[in-house]
Amino acid sequence: MLYTNDVVYRPPPEQNSVLLEIATGCSYGKCDFCRYSTGEEELCLIPPDVIRKNIYILSQAYPGRERMFLLGGNVLAFKTDFLSQLFQEIKLYFPSIRTISMYARAKDVLNKSFDQLFSLRELGMDTLYIGIESGSDRILKIHNKGINSAEMLAALMKLDKLGIPYGLSFIIGLGGKGSYYENATESSNFINKTYPQSIRLMTLTVFTGTVLERKVELGDFVLQDEYESLLEEEILIKNLELDAEDTLFVANHVSNRVPLLGLLPRDKARILKELRTEIDSYNLGEGNGQNIADENHW
């Protein structure tokens, strides 16, 4: 069996990558909206002999593939020696692989030295996908993200200096009712200080068993409605001033009311127009309801 769970999670830009499971769970597991906050899935390494066997199986199934994505909540949390050895074994058993990407926490980046990150980059480490979630420290704190925006910015600057690409994800609605402007502006201000390869927007969903679900039930957190989410998305995109050309913008997750996809800044006007059309139709009375979704939709 190649994967522990029926559903595997990988970022949209990695849709053509070979998926190798390294771990299940996340080393932090305390963000209250995350499925890992249920406490049922702590970070757990797949046994090395199983990983080795799976690298070989994947090399036979996907000969010639050049890109691999490592499955696991934040694989970069593992020790540099372990990751170095892993990357070398991947190259040994699957020699066509050139680049290896993975999810990471910004803290994982900060916990590694320049030399450690440099050596991993030299062994093929490529895009790190980092959940920023919000540029607002107040909102990050509410949800127990365990890191503030300045620390996350420091981690990204470290990656910029090393030439390690990164993709960033944000959660629309994370501030709750009445906070759409704050979340939009603080997040876009944050993005404008960075050089992401991709930006991904998802809308907040409440998963069964999470700490957030309890907060919502108790009335300690009030979800914003779809209209506020649409406005938040519009403000965030309008405020973006990206230096880099061709930043992939992905907001077509099932949680998003309008599927949006394109390259920024090139497609900004078209994306905003699509969003505005939806907002106007909402104003005409077509929208309703809140966004409590089942967990298969993350």
Ligand code: SF4
């Ligand atoms: S959101 Fe990311 S860092 Fe937070 S618990 Fe989930 S996987 Fe871990």
